[in-house]
Amino acid sequence: METEKITDGKVVTLSYVLTADGEEVARTEDGDPLEYLHGAEDILPGLESALEGKTVGDKFAVTLAPEDAYGDYDEDDIEEVSKSDIPNVEELELGMMVEVEDEDGYQYMAYVAEIDDDVVVLDFNHPLAGKTLTYEGAIIAVRQATEEELDHGHAHGEWNGFEYEDEGEDEE
DSSP states (O other), rough: OOOOOOOEEEEEEEEEEETTTTTTEEOTTTTOOOEETTTTEEEEEHHEEEEEEETOOOEEEEEEOOOGGOOOOOOOGEEEEEEGGGGTGGGOOTOEEEEEEEEEEEEEEEEEEEESSEEEEEOOOOOOTOOOOOEEEEEEEEEOOHHHOOOSSSOOOOOOSSOOOTTTTOOO
């Protein structure tokens, strides 16, 4: 049987360690790898293109400049909000991620960058904005996505360290 290559429409399971500017910021745990639908823009485009054509067992190391990852850090994406305008302000902690709604009802994610006597400073930049990212890992599994996964635009399978069962596979 020919080994499946990573192409659009395949569900890819991989393990990785992510470093940002040389400092480890994330890693998959044993038994809990990342699973994504290739070609559905579920992961960073630079990482996805680097994985194209790889097969099970292949190792990879991909370094992405900020512009190919989460963009440059934007000093204008920081906002000071009066403590009196924040419900439950006493529950906020530095580094906490909060959901903020603007006057038009749009919701945004921000990180609590600073808490002063009268204001809270919210940073709307992605925490990895402005950083060079390096992913190092290995391809664990590649399989054809189901019609449902393709329709939904993401992988549904739960990696459990065993073979996937093909539901409704026609055999003649």
